[in-house]
Amino acid sequence: MSKIADSIRRGLEEAVSFAEGGADRSKYRVHVPARVDVKAIRTGLGMTQEEFAGRFGFSVNTLRHWEQGTRQPEGATRAYLLVIERAPKAVQKALQAA
Numbered sequence: 001m002s003k004i005a006d007s008i009r010r011g012l013e014e015a016v017s018f019a020e021g022g023a024d025r026s027k028y029r030v031h032v033p034a035r036v037d038v039k040a041i042r043t044g045l046g047m048t049q050e051e052f053a054g055r056f057g058f059s060v061n062t063l064r065h066w067e068q069g070t071r072q073p074e075g076a077t078r079a080y081l082l083v084i085e086r087a088p089k090a091v092q093k094a095l096q097a098a
Contacts, residue, residue, distance in 0.1 A: 005097040008090055015079040036078045038066040041085045055092060056084055
């Protein structure tokens with residue numbers, strides 16, 4: 001695995017641990033918002049629901065629920081979505097290397 005992909009993987013694992021309450025919060029300055037606009041993230045990347053779900057590992061049905069507002073992503077998933085929004089190519093590269 002490349003150094004970049006390994007670094008992203010470690011970062012995602014740390015984000016999940018933090019979101020699940022398993023990390024020492026005094027060592028991190030992370031803000032994961034209570035709500036994430038999933039549709040805005042997806043459309044900002046110019047992807048269909050099917051493309052976005054397939055590329056990043058979500059079910060299309062779950063993605064539709066998020067976009068319709070009937071459900072909200074959980075903490076770790078919100079963190080993952082923010083990483084996708086800010087560094088989509090790096091996430092794709094890390095997922096391809098896995």
